[in-house]
Amino acid sequence: MKVAVVRETYSDERRVALIPAALPLLVKAGWQVLVESGAGLSAGFSDADYEAREAQVVGDRQTAFAEADVIVQVRALGANSEAGRADLGLLRASQVVIGSCDPLGNPQAVKDIADTRAMLFALELIPRITRAQSMDVLSSMATIAGYKAVLKAADHLPKLFPMLMTAAGTLVAAKVLVIGAGVAGLQAIASARRLGAVVYAYDVRPVVKEQIESLGAKFVELQLDTADAEGQGGYAKQLSDEQVKMQQSQLADIIAECDVCISTAAIPGKRSPVLITSDAVKRMRPGSVIVDLAAERGGNCELTRADETTVAEGVNILGPTNLPSEVPQHASQMYAKNVVNFLLNMTSNGKLDISLEDEIVRDTLAAKDGQVHNQRLRDMLDLGQLVLPDEEPPVEHLAGGDN
Numbered sequence: 311m312k313v314a315v316v317r318e319t320y321s322d323e324r325r326v327a328l329i330p331a332a333l334p335l336l337v338k339a340g341w342q343v344l345v346e347s348g349a350g351l352s353a354g355f356s357d358a359d360y361e362a363r364e365a366q367v368v369g370d371r372q373t374a375f376a377e378a379d380v381i382v383q384v385r386a387l388g389a390n391s392e393a394g395r396a397d398l399g400l401l402r403a404s405q406v407v408i409g410s411c412d413p414l415g416n417p418q419a420v421k422d423i424a425d426t427r428a429m430l431f432a433l434e435l436i437p438r439i440t441r442a443q444s445m446d447v448l449s450s451m452a453t454i455a456g457y458k459a460v461l462k463a464a465d466h467l468p469k470l471f472p473m474l475m476t477a478a479g480t481l482v483a484a485k486v487l488v489i490g491a492g493v494a495g496l497q498a499i500a501s502a503r504r505l506g507a508v509v510y511a512y513d514v515r516p517v518v519k520e521q522i523e524s525l526g527a528k529f530v531e532l533q534l535d536t537a538d539a540e541g542q543g544g545y546a547k548q549l550s551d552e553q554v555k556m557q558q559s560q561l562a563d564i565i566a567e568c569d570v571c572i573s574t575a576a577i578p579g580k581r582s583p584v585l586i587t588s589d590a591v592k593r594m595r596p597g598s599v600i601v602d603l604a605a606e607r608g609g610n611c612e613l614t615r616a617d618e619t620t621v622a623e624g625v626n627i628l629g630p631t632n633l634p635s636e637v638p639q640h641a642s643q644m645y646a647k648n649v650v651n652f653l654l655n656m657t658s659n660g661k662l663d664i665s666l667e668d669e670i671v672r673d674t675l676a677a678k679d680g681q682v683h684n685q686r687l688r689d690m691l692d693l694g695q696l697v698l699p700d701e702e703p704p705v706e707h708l709a710g711g712d713n
Contacts, residue, residue: 311340311341311342311379311380311657311660311661311662312341312342312343312344312377312378312379312380313328313336313341313342313343313344313378313379313380313381313382313653314343314344314345314346314368314374314375314377314378314380314381314382315327315328315343315344315345315346315349315350315360315365315374315382316346316349316371316374316375316381316382316383317346317348317349317371318349318352318383318384318385318390319385319390319393319394319396319397320384320385320389320390320393320394321393322632322635323352323384323385323390323632323635324352324353324635324636324638325352325353325384325634325635325638325641325642325645326349326350326352326353326355326384326638326642326646327382327383327384327408327409327642327645327646327649328343328345328382328646328649328650329350329353329355329642329643329646330350330355330359330360330362330363330365331363331643331646332643332646332647332649332650333360333363333364333365334363334364335650335654336650336653336654337363337364339654339657339660340657340659340660340661341653341657341660342366343360343363343364343365343366344365344366344367344368344374344377344378345357345360345365345366345367345368345374346367346368346370346371346374347367347368347369347370350642352638353638353639353641353642354638354639355642371397371400372400375397375400375401375405376400378405379405379406379662380405380406380407380408380653380662381401381405381406381407381408381409382408382409382649382653383407383408383409383410384409384410384642384645385409385410385411386407386408386409386410386411386423386430387411387419387422387423388411388412388413388415388416388419388420388432389409389410389411389412389416391416391419394419395422398422398423398426401423401426401428402426402427402428403426403427403428404427404428404429405428405429406428406429406430406431406662407423407428407429407430407431408431408433408649408652408653409431409432409433410432410433410434410447411423411430411432411433411434411676412434413432413434413435413676413684413687414434414578414579414686414687414690415579415607417682417687417690417691418691420432420676420677420682420684420687421677421682421691421693423676423677424676424677424678424680424681424682424683425680427679427680428677429664429675429677429678430675430676430677430678431652431671431674431675431676432674432676432684433445433447433448433648433649433652433674434447434448434578435673435674435676435684436448436652436670436673436674437669437670437673439669439670441670442669442670444647444648444651445648445649445651445652445655445670446648447645447648447649448493449493450641450644450645450647450648451634451641451644451645452492452493452494452497452574453493453494453497453644454497454633454634454637454640454641454644455494455497455574455603455630455633455634456493456494456495456496456497456498456499456501456572456574456603457497457498457501457637458630458633458634458636458637459494459498459572459574459601459603459630459633460486460498460501460502460505460572460601461501462601462628462630462633463486463502463570463572463599463601463628464505466599466619466626466628467484467569467570467597467598467599468597469481469484469569469597470484470506471483471484471486471502471505471506471507472484472505472506472507473506483506483507483508484507484508484569484570485507485508485509485510485567485568485569485570486502486507486508486509486510486568486569486570486571486572487509487510487511487512487530487564487565487568487570487571487572488502488509488510488511488512488527488571488572488573488574489511489512489513489561489571489572489573489574489575489585489586489610490512490513490573490574490575490576490604490610491511491512491513491515491518491521491522492513492574492576494574494603495511495513495572495574496521496522496525498572498574499511499522499525499526499527500525502570502572503525503526503527507570508528509525509526509527509528510527510528510529510530510564510568511527511528511529511530512529512530512532512561512564514534514549514557514575516531519531530564532556532557532560532561533556533560534553534556534557534560549583554583554584557585558584558585558586558587558590561585561586561590562586562587562589562590562593565586565590565593565594566590566593566594568594568598569595569597569598569599570598570599570600570601571586571594571598571599571600571601572600572601572603573585573586573600573601573602573603573604573609573610573611574603574604574610575604575610576604576607579690580607581607581608582604582605582607582608582609582610583604583610584608584609584610584611584612585610585611586600586602586610586611586612587612588612588613588622591611591612591613591622591623591625591627592623594623594625595624596623596624596625597624597625597626598624598625598626599625599626599627599628600614600625600626600627600628601628601630602614602627602628602629603630603633605617605629605630605631606631609629611627613627614627614629615627615629616629616631617629617630617631652670652674655668655670655671656668656671681696682696683696
C-alpha cells in the first residue's frame with residue numbers, strides 16, 4: 311500500500327501533512343511513502359530528509375496521485391476551495407483522501423469529491439473521545455493558534471506585558487481578556503500569563519471555570535443564564551438573541567478595561583458569534599489590541615476583516631485565519647502525528663481496514679462509493695437518508711494502486 315504526501319497548493323500554506331520523522335511508524339506498518347518533490351520545503355524539510363527515512367520522492371503531482379492508494383493533505387478541497395479543485399481530475403474510484411476539508415463550512419466540496427468515487431476522511435470530524443485525542447488535528451492546530459495570537463498581540467501592543475520595577479519607575483502589567491476557553495483560549499491564557507500579563511477569561515460554559523483558574527487567570531462571570539450552554543463535542547451552543555445582547559453589553563464593560571482582547575469563540579459550521587461590538591471597540595483605550603481567531607467565520611468582533619489588520623478608534627484589530635502556517639515546523643510535526651495515528655488506526659497487516667464499526671472511522675468518513683457518507687453533511691445538502699449497500703466490498707479492494 312502506498313501513501314502520498316503532496317505539496318499544499320493553498321495560498322501561503324507552509325505546513326506539510328507528514329514530516330520525515332513520522333515516516334518510520336508507517337514504514338514499519340507496511341506502508342510505502344511517496345513524497346511529491348518539494349512538499350516539505352516550506353516547513354523546513356528537504357527531499358533528502360524524506361529519502362533518508364525511506365520515502366520515495368516523485369517529481370510531479372500527477373505521479374503521486376496516480377501511484378498512491380492514499381493521499382494525505384493539510385488542506386483538501388473545501389479547505390482549499392480554489393486551487394484544490396485541480397486535484398479533482400487526479401482522483402480515482404476508491405482512492406482515499408485524508409485531510410482537513412472544512413466539511414461543515416463547505417459541504418458541497420465533499421459532494422464534489424464523492425462524485426469522483428474517491429473516499430474522503432475529514433479530520434475535522436474526529437470525535438471528541440479519549441481514544442481519538444492523538445488524532446485530533448483541530449486541537450493540535452488550536453494550540454498553536456492560541457500561542458501565536460498572544461505573540462501577535464504583544465508585538466502590536468505599545469506597552470510591555472509584564473509588570474517591571476525599574477530605576478525609571480514601575481511599569482504596570484498589561485491586562486488581557488481571553489474570550490473562549492477551548493484549546494486555543496486555554497493556550498492563549500497560559501502564554502499571556504507566561505509573558506507576565508494579568509489575564510481574565512470568559513466562556514459561556516461555566517464548567518470551564520476551574521480550567522481557567524488553574525492557569526492563573528480570573529474567570530469572568532456575566533449575569534447571564536448559560537446553564538445549558540455546552541453543546542455536542544464540548545463546543546458552546548448558540549445563544550438566543552436576547553442572551554447575545556446581554557452578553558455583548560456586559561463584555562463591553564470588561565473589554566474597556568483591558569489592553570488586549572483575544573477572542574476564540576466558534577460554533578462548528580456556523581458564523582462566529584459577534585461578541586465585541588463596534589461600540590465596545592470605541593470604549594477601548596487607543597493602542598489596545600484585538601486578535602480575533604474567529605475571523606475565518608466572520609469574526610467575534612464586528613469590525614474584524616479576515617487576514618487583515620485594521621485600526622478603528624485607535625484600536626488594532628487583527629483577523630488571522632491560518633496562524634499554524636506561521637509556525638510550520640512544529641505545526642507540521644503535530645499534524646503529522648495526528649495523521650499517522652489516524653492512518654495506523656485503519657491499518658491491519660499492511661492493508662487498509664475501513665471498519666464502520668469503529669466510531670473514529672465512521673464519524674470522519676465523509677464520502678465513499680459516490681455518496682456523501684456523513685448524515686450530518688447529507689442533511690446540510692438536502693440529500694436525504696444515506697442508504698448503504700447490502701454488502702461492503704472486500705478490504706483489499708477498498709483502495710486502488712499497487713500493494
